[in-house]
Amino acid sequence: MGRILIVEDEPQLLRAMRINLRSRGHEVRTAADGAHALAEAAGHPPDIVILDLGLPDMDGIDVIRGLRGWTRVPIIVLSGRTSGPDKIAALDAGADDYVTKPFSVEELLARIRAVGRRATPAEHGPLVTIGHHQVDFAARAVTVLPASAEGTRTASAEPAGAEPAGAEPAGAGPAGAGPAGAGPDGDIEPSPPRLTPTEWRLLAVLVDQPGKLISSRALLDQVWGPGHADDTSSLRLYVNRLRRKLEPDPSRPRHLTTEPGMGYRYQP
Ligand code: CA
Numbered sequence: 001m002g003r004i005l006i007v008e009d010e011p012q013l014l015r016a017m018r019i020n021l022r023s024r025g026h027e028v029r030t031a032a033d034g035a036h037a038l039a040e041a042a043g044h045p046p047d048i049v050i051l052d053l054g055l056p057d058m059d060g061i062d063v064i065r066g067l068r069g070w071t072r073v074p075i076i077v078l079s080g081r082t083s084g085p086d087k088i089a090a091l092d093a094g095a096d097d098y099v100t101k102p103f104s105v106e107e108l109l110a111r112i113r114a115v116g117r118r119a120t121p122a123e124h125g126p127l128v129t130i131g132h133h134q135v136d137f138a139a140r141a142v143t144v145l146p147a148s149a150e151g152t153r154t155a156s157a158e159p160a161g162a163e164p165a166g167a168e169p170a171g172a173g174p175a176g177a178g179p180a181g182a183g184p185d186g187d188i189e190p191s192p193p194r195l196t197p198t199e200w201r202l203l204a205v206l207v208d209q210p211g212k213l214i215s216s217r218a219l220l221d222q223v224w225g226p227g228h229a230d231d232t233s234s235l236r237l238y239v240n241r242l243r244r245k246l247e248p249d250p251s252r253p254r255h256l257t258t259e260p261g262m263g264y265r266y267q268p
Contacts, residue, residue, distance in 0.1 A: 002047035002116060003027045007037040007063065008078065009056050013101075017050065020105045021112075034058035038066045045071065048112055051095070052078045053086050061086070061093050068094040074115035078103070084261055091215040091263065098213070098262075114211050128207050129268075130255045131248040133193070137204060142192045142246070193245035198223065202238055203246075206256065206266040215263040239264055 004026045008014040011032075018028050029044055031037040034055045041049065049067065053060035064075055077090045077098040087098045096115050099108055126138035134143045195203065201223045206214065216235055220228045228234075239258070243250040257265050 003029070003044070004048045004050060004112070005029050005031065005037065005041055005044075005046035006050045007031045007034070007055065007060075008050070008052040009033060009054070010052070016105075017108070020109075024109065026112075032056075034060070034063045034066075037063050041067055041071070041073070046073060048115060049073055049075045050078060050108070050112075051075055053090060054080070061089050064090060064093040064095050076108075076111050076115060088215050088217065088262060091213060092218055096212055117211065130246045133246050135203065135207075135246070137200075137207075140195075140200060142195065144192050195242070195245065199238060199242055199245075202235075203242055206264060210266055210268045213259055213263055213265045217263075219264060235264075 004021055006014060006017050006021070006028060008017065008030070009032045014030055014032065018030060021028050029040055029046065031040045034057050037049075037051070037055075051060050051063055055063070060077065064077075067073060067075065074097075075095045077087065077095045078101055079087050079090070079098055080101050087100075090098060097111050099111055126136055128135045128137070129145070132145050134145055136143070202219065205219060205222050216232050217229045220231055220235055223238075224231065224234070239256060240250070243253045243256050247253045247255060255267050257267055259265060
C-alpha cells in the first residue's frame with residue numbers, strides 16, 4: 001500500500017493503471033505532463049512515482065532530475081521498447097527501474113513491490129550473504145557457509161586467458177575461484193574465494209542498492225572512474241568472475257543478474 005503518482009499522457013493507459021493500482025489498495029494521483037507531475041509530487045509527496053518518459057511538455061529525464069533535486073522517492077520509468085538509450089539515461093538520472101511498454105499489470109505490480117521494499121532499505125552493514133557465501137565488507141573476507149541440503153554447489157575453474165588487460169596482482173587469481181585441490185570426486189570443502197580490489201568495489205556498488213538495476217555506465221563510472229564508460233566488456237568479465245566466485249550456479253546467476261543491454265542488479 002502506498003501513495004503512487006502516475007505520470008502518463010496516454011489517457012487510456014493512465015486510466016487502466018489508476019484502476020488497477022487503486023483496486024490493490026494504493027492511493028493514486030495522476031499527472032498528464034511533466035509540469036503537473038513536479039507540482040503534484042511537491043504538493044502531495046508520493047511513495048512511488050511511475051513516470052512515462054515521453055511527455056508532451058518536457059522530457060521525462062528532466063522530470064527525474066527535478067524530483068531528484070529534493071527527493072529519493074523511488075521512480076519507475078515507463079518506456080517504449082525502441083528507446084534503450086532513453087532508459088539508460090533515465091537510470092543514470094536517478095530512476096530506480098523501468099518497465100517496457102507494452103507491459104502487463106502484473107509486471108508493473110512486481111516492480112512496485114520491488115522498489116517498495118527498497119524504500120525502507122535494511123542497512124546491510126558489513127555482512128551480506130550471497131548464495132553459500134557470507135561476504136564481510138569490513139574484514140574484506142568471504143566465508144563459505146555450511147553446505148545446504150541441496151548440495152548443488154558448483155565448482156568452476158577460471159578459464160585460462162580470462163584475465164583482462166590490467167589484471168590485478170596477488171592473490172586474485174584462479175585459486176580464489178573454486179575449491180583448491182579438489183579431487184576427482186570434487187567433494188571436499190571449497191576454500192573461500194578471494195576477491196580482488198576491483199571485485200570488492202564492484203560488489204560493494206551492486207550490494208549497496210539491493211534489487212536496483214544499475215546501468216553499466218554508472219557501474220563503470222563508480223568502479224573504474226571517469227573515462228571508462230564504454231568498457232562494457234571489462235565490466236561483463238568482472239561480473240562473470242564475481243559469479244564464478246559467489247554464485248551457487250554461476251551459469252544461472254540468481255544474485256548478480258544481467259539486464260541485457262542495460263546493466264546489472266543485485267538480488268538478495
Ligand atoms: Ca507518452
